Amino acid sequence: MKQVQNAIDAEIDKKKRFYPNKEALLLPVLHAAQRAYGWLPHDVMEMVAKSLELPLPKVKQVTSFYTMFYKKPVGECHLQVCNNIACYLRGSSDVIHYIENKLGILPGETTKDGLFTLTEVECLGSCGTAPVIQINDDYFESVSRSDVDKILEAKQ
Amino acid sequence: MGTITFNGKEIPFDEGDNIIEAAKKAGTEIPHYCYHPGLSIVAQCRMCLVEIEGARKLATACSTPCNNGMVVSSESPTVKEAVSGVQEFLLLNHPLDCPICDQAGECSLQEYSLKHAASDCRTDLNRRTYIDIDMGPSIKKNMNRCIHCTRCIRYCNEVGDIYEMVALQRGNNTEIVTVDDKPLMTAYSGGLADVCPVGSLTTKDFRFSKRVWYLRRNDSICDGCSKGCNITVSHEKNLVFRLEPRENQEINKWWMCDEGRYGFHFAQSPSRVLAPAVKGGGSMESAQWSEAGARFNDLVVGAQSIAVVASADITNEEADLLKSSLPKAELYSYSPSVDSSSEDKALDHLIRRKDKSPNLKGLEGRGYSAFSKFNPSKFNLVVYASGGKVRPPYGIAKLSETTVGLGVFLKEEVDGFDVILPGPSWLEKEGSFTNYDEINQHFGQAIRPIGLAKPMSVVLSKYLADSVWQAG
Ligand code: SF4
Ligand code: SF4
Ligand code: FES
Numbered sequence A: 001m002k003q004v005q006n007a008i009d010a011e012i013d014k015k016k017r018f019y020p021n022k023e024a025l026l027l028p029v030l031h032a033a034q035r036a037y038g039w040l041p042h043d044v045m046e047m048v049a050k051s052l053e054l055p056l057p058k059v060k061q062v063t064s065f066y067t068m069f070y071k072k073p074v075g076e077c078h079l080q081v082c083n084n085i086a087c088y089l090r091g092s093s094d095v096i097h098y099i100e101n102k103l104g105i106l107p108g109e110t111t112k113d114g115l116f117t118l119t120e121v122e123c124l125g126s127c128g129t130a131p132v133i134q135i136n137d138d139y140f141e142s143v144s145r146s147d148v149d150k151i152l153e154a155k156q
Numbered sequence B: 001m002g003t004i005t006f007n008g009k010e011i012p013f014d015e016g017d018n019i020i021e022a023a024k025k026a027g028t029e030i031p032h033y034c035y036h037p038g039l040s041i042v043a044q045c046r047m048c049l050v051e052i053e054g055a056r057k058l059a060t061a062c063s064t065p066c067n068n069g070m071v072v073s074s075e076s077p078t079v080k081e082a083v084s085g086v087q088e089f090l091l092l093n094h095p096l097d098c099p100i101c102d103q104a105g106e107c108s109l110q111e112y113s114l115k116h117a118a119s120d121c122r123t124d125l126n127r128r129t130y131i132d133i134d135m136g137p138s139i140k141k142n143m144n145r146c147i148h149c150t151r152c153i154r155y156c157n158e159v160g161d162i163y164e165m166v167a168l169q170r171g172n173n174t175e176i177v178t179v180d181d182k183p184l185m186t187a188y189s190g191g192l193a194d195v196c197p198v199g200s201l202t203t204k205d206f207r208f209s210k211r212v213w214y215l216r217r218n219d220s221i222c223d224g225c226s227k228g229c230n231i232t233v234s235h236e237k238n239l240v241f242r243l244e245p246r247e248n249q250e251i252n253k254w255w256m257c258d259e260g261r262y263g264f265h266f267a268q269s270p271s272r273v274l275a276p277a278v279k280g281g282g283s284m285e286s287a288q289w290s291e292a293g294a295r296f297n298d299l300v301v302g303a304q305s306i307a308v309v310a311s312a313d314i315t316n317e318e319a320d321l322l323k324s325s326l327p328k329a330e331l332y333s334y335s336p337s338v339d340s341s342s343e344d345k346a347l348d349h350l351i352r353r354k355d356k357s358p359n360l361k362g363l364e365g366r367g368y369s370a371f372s373k374f375n376p377s378k379f380n381l382v383v384y385a386s387g388g389k390v391r392p393p394y395g396i397a398k399l400s401e402t403t404v405g406l407g408v409f410l411k412e413e414v415d416g417f418d419v420i421l422p423g424p425s426w427l428e429k430e431g432s433f434t435n436y437d438e439i440n441q442h443f444g445q446a447i448r449p450i451g452l453a454k455p456m457s458v459v460l461s462k463y464l465a466d467s468v469w470q471a472g
Helices: A002-018 A022-037 A042-052 A056-065 A085-089 A092-103 A145-155 B019-025 B077-091 B108-116 B151-160 B191-195 B258-268 B289-302 B316-325 B360-365 B456-463 B466-470
Strands: A077-082 A116-121 A133-135 A138-140 B002-006 B009-013 B049-052 B071-073 B133-135 B139-141 B165-168 B175-178 B201-203 B216-221 B230-236 B239-245 B277-279 B284-286 B306-311 B330-334 B381-386 B402-407 B419-422 B431-434 B440-443
Touching (some): A002 A022, A002 A042, A022 A042, A042 A056, A077 A092, A085 A092, A092 A116, A133 A145, B002 B019, B009 B019, B077 B108, B151 B165, B216 B440, B239 B258, B289 B381, B289 B419, B306 B316, B316 B381, B316 B431, B330 B360, B360 B431, B402 B456
Parallel strands (some): B306 B330, B381 B402
Antiparallel strands (some): A133 A138, B133 B139, B139 B201, B165 B175, B216 B230, B230 B239, B277 B284, B277 B419, B431 B440
């Protein structure tokens, strides 16, 4: 927790002058806290709220709005499969089902070993290379079943 | 100052007016949900779309300030189509359960649907459904009917000074909740039902007690503290059902507190004394007006020294009347929370005051002394006048030889009195209160006196002998 607090403080110090008010600064600080802790449990949100002197409900409201803020722990490898119209037309549903079967989890769930989390997401802005999977911070484009096999193997 | 052309007519606007306000002053309502003149502007419901000449897109009237010479239409075919589209979207998830919704009859969604939307429904999608949830002591939430205008959230932050209420999730899944199901603890929670434009947030006190179209409304003044908030009284068949704030920019703006809002119940409580009573063999017994009145007169005529002690919730007119009809009496005022108006102060950031009586200033101005100066042993007769909500000091009647109660009393308070002459509460009479700021406010009568209660003017003129009046 000490590290998380340090990460929060460092981010506030660094970004303060670029943001017009505390409300605006909240987003980068939440990202920093999430990078440090992995996800955003109540205690971390409270820490952010205190550090920025914002009401805790405001922080919870913001984190609940953005799916990129995790309210549950996520696996080391976070598979975010786009299922918006372009990816859908190019077979993303099939990709999702394939991963479901392979890992034995449904979207929103994490494997028992804590390695993989599967999430169905909205447009990733890469429609030209649909279907797309975002794994942590990287894009994997035009994926097929065999690509999925390769990716999962590499991560295991 | 300037003018805009609105729907072909030139209308004036004041500095800072947005288009909704300017139109309102000219007598046209531009439909709106998220906009409330007392809250910050977010322009998110899109119901107030208007067409402005020269602008590329439709604009939201709530967030667009008037500019001299602006040409605005709220009636063009483009606007009509857009507004009916917005309304249709808002109804996608709405249960349309007006027949069992308490807001029906005063619901913006219902009114605007009638005026601005198509009468049929083009979808058969499932509605989101939630169960009703208690939100603290005063409010019940029905999330099914919510249109996500966020007025309630802004009201909590900006008026109630609490931050518990938030919108979780987004889009179709947005849900208005209190974080971690915390109860809404603010002295102004009742106002959430006022600002919610639909039947999502209702007060537990009023919900399901009366269809609003049966209610008759009268303007009045709250008697809960020295602020003197302006209110509207809703009543039917001589029963009051609710109080709501009435806008007065000088005093309460658009708001009132919960204590004032729900404070009227005492006047209709079963323990209020509604018939004259005289002391029999030890306890109080109901009596005819003639008998109790005669006893009152005898006591006044026979008394060497008289004091009038008045709760600071009698009207200025009643105070004058007591002074002139009991010319020999010494006059005292009583407020439960302060001895004199100099101790009064604001209780919070908004409107509530420490002095929990509405008219201490008025009584002081009429020569009524502070209660701390009152020495009961000096008097043979005390006439205690009670105008309403302020409860008399405990055991007041036992302090002097004889005591007459004039006005509003509860059964548990009459012990020790010699005569009780029931009078109307502030909702049952007209008069005026002077607030802490020396603003004198007249209010009208909302309902008839309850039970056998008689106005003070009638009691004093009818039962007191002429000799008493002329004694001074
Ligand atoms: S509960 Fe009422 S005031 Fe709050 S967002 Fe919903 S409709 Fe608006
Ligand atoms: S602030 Fe005072 S006058 Fe206003 S509503 Fe509350 S009790 Fe009544
Ligand atoms: S009232 Fe203007 S957008 Fe809601």
